[in-house]
Amino acid sequence: MAPASFxxxxxxxxxxxxxxxxxxxxxxxxxxxxxxxxxQLQFTKPIRASLSTLILPVQWLVLQPGQVASAIGDYFQxxxxxxxxxxxxxxxxxxxxxxxxxxEQLLIExxxxxxxxxxxxxxxxxxxxxxxxxxxxxxYNQRIVIDKGEVKNVALGSPVIDAGGVVGQVTxxxxxxxxxxxxxxxxxxxxxxxxxxxxxxxxxxxxxxxLPLIELKFVPASADVKEGDLLTTxxxxxxxxxxxxxxxxxxxxxxxxxxxxxxxxxxxAEIKGRHVxxxxxxxxxxxxxxKAP
Numbered sequence: 001m002a003p004a005s006f007x008x009x010x011x012x013x014x015x016x017x018x019x020x021x022x023x024x025x026x027x028x029x030x031x032x033x034x035x036x037x038x039x040q041l042q043f044t045k046p047i048r049a050s051l052s053t054l055i056l057p058v059q060w061l062v063l064q065p066g067q068v069a070s071a072i073g074d075y076f077q078x079x080x081x082x083x084x085x086x087x088x089x090x091x092x093x094x095x096x097x098x099x100x101x102x103x104e105q106l107l108i109e110x111x112x113x114x115x116x117x118x119x120x121x122x123x124x125x126x127x128x129x130x131x132x133x134x135x136x137x138x139x140y141n142q143r144i145v146i147d148k149g150e151v152k153n154v155a156l157g158s159p160v161i162d163a164g165g166v167v168g169q170v171t172x173x174x175x176x177x178x179x180x181x182x183x184x185x186x187x188x189x190x191x192x193x194x195x196x197x198x199x200x201x202x203x204x205x206x207x208x209x210x211l212p213l214i215e216l217k218f219v220p221a222s223a224d225v226k227e228g229d230l231l232t233t234x235x236x237x238x239x240x241x242x243x244x245x246x247x248x249x250x251x252x253x254x255x256x257x258x259x260x261x262x263x264x265x266x267x268x269a270e271i272k273g274r275h276v277x278x279x280x281x282x283x284x285x286x287x288x289x290x291k292a293p
Contacts, residue, residue: 008260037242048133069252088237096230128278129277130276131274133177135146141185144167144179145178145179145180145274146177149175149177150175154173154178155173157281158281159239159279160239160277160278162273162275163270164278165268166269167183168180169171169184183247184212186205186206186207189203189217190230191235191240192216192247193233194231196229200234200236201216201217202216202218203231212271213251213267214266215262217262219258219261220261226252229249231249232245233246233247246265246267247267249264251263
């Protein structure tokens with residue numbers, strides 16, 4: 001048989017079709033066309049929505065073990081935290097009960113002593129609750145605005161307190177609002193007494209290391225002052241009732257080359273609280289201690 005008679009073409013089983021480069025070009029162009037068409041015509045959006053709906057139960061089923069484990073962990077964590085909070089509340093309730101009994105006994109003793117000494121009864125001031133609206137945006141002064149004013153009989157110079165102690169003093173009164181200068185303002189001064197020693201001093205607002213504090217002025221370096229001493233209002237200014245908590249001594253600096261010690265106290269009031277109590281000044285005529293620019 002002649003060599004030219006042999007069929008040199010590959011059998012049908014081994015046919016490879018188009019060249020690889022041709023396939024690459026074709027499918028690349030098809031991909032670009034589909035992406036462009038999907039971008040402009042959004043024809044695959046219904047398909048994606050259908051597929052998303054179909055696989056949603058599968059996704060939910062896959063996420064269940066993790067969510068169950070997380071829920072169990074949160075349950076035991078919340079249960080442990082609730083038990084700790086309950087124990088803390090019970091302990092605090094016991095402490096408050098003890099304190100209330102002591103306060104009641106002290107009130108009885110104080111009343112008996114005042115009767116024996118024929119002293120006038122302590123003056124009870126009227127008060128009203130006010131809500132803090134906002135802080136005054138002044139970097140050089142620390143003030144807040146409350147929702148009570150002249151219409152609610154808020155007087156200029158009225159003391160403002162909260163559950164912790166003295167917050168400040170009303171320095172501006174408007175018909176429906178009032179400005180309160182905080183006790184940490186540098187122009188605010190309050191006569192105080194050291195509950196441990198009975199020494200009387202004057203506080204002024206100050207800032208130490210960026211923290212709003214109050215400073216005791218003109219305290220001799222040799223004075224008996226310790227960290228943790230409680231400062232309360234003395235009541236001699238005719239504005240603040242006596243016995244209101246002001247702050248607690250937190251920092252004492254004594255230097256041999258300076259006659260006076262530098263003493264700072266941390267306010268006990270929640271300066272950024274939401275609600276406050278506005279009192280009437282104890283004196284018949286009172287001017288605000290803080291300077292209102």
